[in-house]
Amino acid sequence: MDPQVFVIFGASGDLAKRKLLPAIYELYCSNLLPESFAVLGVSRTDYSDDAFRQEVFTDNEFIEDSKKQDFAQKLFYEPIDTLEAKDYPKVRQRLEKIDEQMGTSGNYVFYLSVPPRLYTEIPKYLAQEDLNKKEGSFRRLIIEKPFGYDMESAQSLNKSLQQHFDEDQIYRIDHYLGKETVQNLLVTRFANGIFEPLWNRNYIHHIEITSAEKIGVGDRGGYYDSSGALRDMVQNHLLQIVAHVAMEPPINADAGSIRSEKLKLFKALRPIAESEVEQYAIRGQYIGADIGGKHIKGYREEKGVGDDSMTETYVALKFFIDNWRWAGVPFYIRTGKHLPTKATEVVVYFKSPPHHLFRSNEEMMNMNNQLIMRIQPDEGLLLQFGMKVPGAGFNVKNVEMDFHYSDLTDAHVPEAYERLILDAMKGDATLYARGDSVEEAWRFVDPILNAWKNNPDIKLYGYPAGTWGPDVADNLIEGDRVSWRNPCRNLTDSRNFCEL
Numbered sequence: 354m355d356p357q358v359f360v361i362f363g364a365s366g367d368l369a370k371r372k373l374l375p376a377i378y379e380l381y382c383s384n385l386l387p388e389s390f391a392v393l394g395v396s397r398t399d400y401s402d403d404a405f406r407q408e409v410f411t412d413n414e415f416i417e418d419s420k421k422q423d424f425a426q427k428l429f430y431e432p433i434d435t436l437e438a439k440d441y442p443k444v445r446q447r448l449e450k451i452d453e454q455m456g457t458s459g460n461y462v463f464y465l466s467v468p469p470r471l472y473t474e475i476p477k478y479l480a481q482e483d484l485n486k487k488e489g490s491f492r493r494l495i496i497e498k499p500f501g502y503d504m505e506s507a508q509s510l511n512k513s514l515q516q517h518f519d520e521d522q523i524y525r526i527d528h529y530l531g532k533e534t535v536q537n538l539l540v541t542r543f544a545n546g547i548f549e550p551l552w553n554r555n556y557i558h559h560i561e562i563t564s565a566e567k568i569g570v571g572d573r574g575g576y577y578d579s580s581g582a583l584r585d586m587v588q589n590h591l592l593q594i595v596a597h598v599a600m601e602p603p604i605n606a607d608a609g610s611i612r613s614e615k616l617k618l619f620k621a622l623r624p625i626a627e628s629e630v631e632q633y634a635i636r637g638q639y640i641g642a643d644i645g646g647k648h649i650k651g652y653r654e655e656k657g658v659g660d661d662s663m664t665e666t667y668v669a670l671k672f673f674i675d676n677w678r679w680a681g682v683p684f685y686i687r688t689g690k691h692l693p694t695k696a697t698e699v700v701v702y703f704k705s706p707p708h709h710l711f712r713s714n715e716e717m718m719n720m721n722n723q724l725i726m727r728i729q730p731d732e733g734l735l736l737q738f739g740m741k742v743p744g745a746g747f748n749v750k751n752v753e754m755d756f757h758y759s760d761l762t763d764a765h766v767p768e769a770y771e772r773l774i775l776d777a778m779k780g781d782a783t784l785y786a787r788g789d790s791v792e793e794a795w796r797f798v799d800p801i802l803n804a805w806k807n808n809p810d811i812k813l814y815g816y817p818a819g820t821w822g823p824d825v826a827d828n829l830i831e832g833d834r835v836s837w838r839n840p841c842r843n844l845t846d847s848r849n850f851c852e853l
C-alpha cells in the first residue's frame with residue numbers, strides 16, 4: 354500500500370476514540386498499514402502530540418503494551434478551529450512536516466468525524482490550501498453519516514463536495530457495508546448455484562429485514578431527536594441491506610459494477626405516496642418500563658429530547674420493488690431502539706409448494722421454507738424446511754440447518770471500521786455509498802418524512818421499552834398466518850435467546 358497520512362478531523366470526539374483509532378491500531382497490529390504511515394488528529398481541543406497519544410491510550414483497553422510505543426510514534430495532533438480559514442495553513446504546514454519526517458509522500462486521506470454542519474466547510478478550506486488535489490499524490494475525503502437530512506440537502510452536499518473533490522475521491526461511510534455478513538449476502542446469492550435460481554417473485558413469498566437494538570438513545574438524544582429511526586437507520590443501513598438482497602448480479606465484483614446495480618435497485622423502489630404512509634409505515638416511540646427490576650426511561654425523558662418530541666425510535670415499513678424480478682413481492686423492514694434484543698437479520702420466506710400432499714400436518718401447512726441470514730450477532734445462515742417424522746404415515750416436521758460464522762474460522766474478523774478504513778487507504782470505494790445512490794435512497798424516504806411532518810394525525814405509537822414495538826406493526830404483514838419472525842427463538846430450540 355502507498356505511504357500516506359490519515360487525517361482525522363474531530364480526533365477528540367467520541368467516534369474517533371471509540372471506533373476510528375482502535376480500528377487503525379488493529380490494522381497496525383495486523384501489519385496491514387504501510388511502513389510510512391501517520392495519523393494526524395485535528396480538532397479544537399488543545400492537545401500536544403503527547404497529550405493526544407496519552408488520550409488515545411488511556412481510555413482504550415484495546416492497546417496492547419508491546420505495540421503501544423511504536424504505534425504512538427505515528428500519531429500527531431494539530432489544534433485548530435475548523436471553521437476558521439486562517440487556521441488551515443497550520444494543517445498544510447504540519448502535513449508537509451510529517452511528509453518529511455515519516456516519508457508519507459504527500460498522500461492524504463481526510464476523515465470528517467465532525468458535526469455534519471462542517472461537512473461543507475472543511476473541504477472548501479482544504480481546497481483553499483491546495484490540499485484537495487496534487488499531481489502525483491492522492492487525496493481522499495471520507496464523510497461520516499448522516500449524509501444529508503433529506504433529498505434536497507443530500508443533493509446540495511454532493512454538489513458542494515464535488516466543487517472541491519472529484520466523485521472518485523469521495524468516500525461516503527455506511528458502516529453496515531463494512532460488516533462481513535452484509536458483504537456475505539452477495540456471496541450467498543452469487544457464489545451458490547442453489548439460491549439464485551429461486552431468488553425472484555416465482556419462489557419468494559416475501560422478505561423481511563429486522564434491525565433491532567436493545568439500547569436506547571443513551572447520551573445521543575440531542576442528535577437523535579432531529580433524526581429519528583427512519584433517517585438514522587433506514588435511509589442508509591437498512592436500504593443498503595435491501596440493495597444487497599435484491600439487486601441484480603453485477604457483471605464484476607468491482608466498485609463501479611456493484612454500485613451501479615445498487616443504484617438501479619434504489620431507482621426501482623416504489624415510493625410510498627404521502628397519502629398511503631399511514632397504511633405502509635408504522636412509527637413508534639419507546640415509553641418507560643420496568644425490566645428485570647430496573648426502570649428504563651421513556652424516550653421523552655432522555656437527555657436532549659423534548660418532552661413533546663414526536664421523533665420515532667421505531668419504524669416498520671412495507672414496500673415494493675418495481676422491477677422484473679420482484680414484481681408483487683412485499684418487502685418488510687423494521688428497526689427500533691429498546692427492543693428485546695440486538696439482532697439484525699434478513700428472512701426470506703419461500704412460497705409453499707403448489708399442492709399440499711401431507712394435509713394431516715397443521716404445522717407444515719402453515720409454514721413456508723425460510724432462509725434466515727443473521728447479520729449480527731451470532732452471524733450465520735439458518736435454513737428451515739420440512740422433514741418426515743420417523744414412523745407410520747407422513748408426519749412432517751419443520752427442522753433447521755444452522756451455520757454459524759464462528760465455526761468457519763478462529764481468525765480475527767475485522768470490525769466494520771477496520772475494513773472500511775483499509776479500503777479507503779487502498780483507494781477501493783466498493784464498500785462506500787456513491788452520491789447518486791444516496792440521493793435515490795432519500796427519494797424513497799422523503800415522502801414518509803414529509804407525511805409525518807405535514808400530517809399530525811398520523812399516529813406515533815408508544816411501545817414499552819423492551820417490547821417488539823407497536824403491535825399494529827404486525828398488521829403490515831400480509832397473509833393469515835404470517836408475522837414478523839422473532840429473532841429470539843428458533844424452531845427446534847425452545848430457549849429464548851434474548852434472555853441468555
Ligand SMILES: NC(=O)C1=CN([C@@H]2O[C@H](COP(=O)(O)OP(=O)(O)OC[C@H]3O[C@@H](n4cnc5c(N)ncnc54)[C@H](OP(=O)(O)O)[C@@H]3O)[C@@H](O)[C@H]2O)C=CC1
Pocket residue numbers: 362363364365366367368369395396397398433434435436465466467468469497498499
Ligand atoms: N459517535 C458515533 O457512534 C457515531 C458518529 N457518527 C458521526 O460522526 C461524526 C462525529 O460524531 P461524534 O464523534 O460522535 O461527535 P463528537 O461530538 O463526540 O465529536 C465531534 C468532534 O468534532 C470536533 N469539532 C466540533 N466542532 C469543531 C470545530 N468548529 N472545529 C474543530 N473541531 C470541531 C470536536 O472537537 P473539539 O470540540 O475538540 O473541537 C470533536 O472532536 C458526526 O457526524 C456523527 O453523526 C456516525 C455514526 C456513529
Ligand SMILES: O=C1O[C@H](COP(=O)(O)O)[C@@H](O)[C@H](O)[C@H]1O
Pocket residue numbers: 566585586
Ligand atoms: O449508525 C448507527 O448505527 C448504530 C447501530 O449500529 P450497529 O453496528 O451497532 O448495528 C445505531 O445505534 C445508531 O443509532 C446509528 O446512528
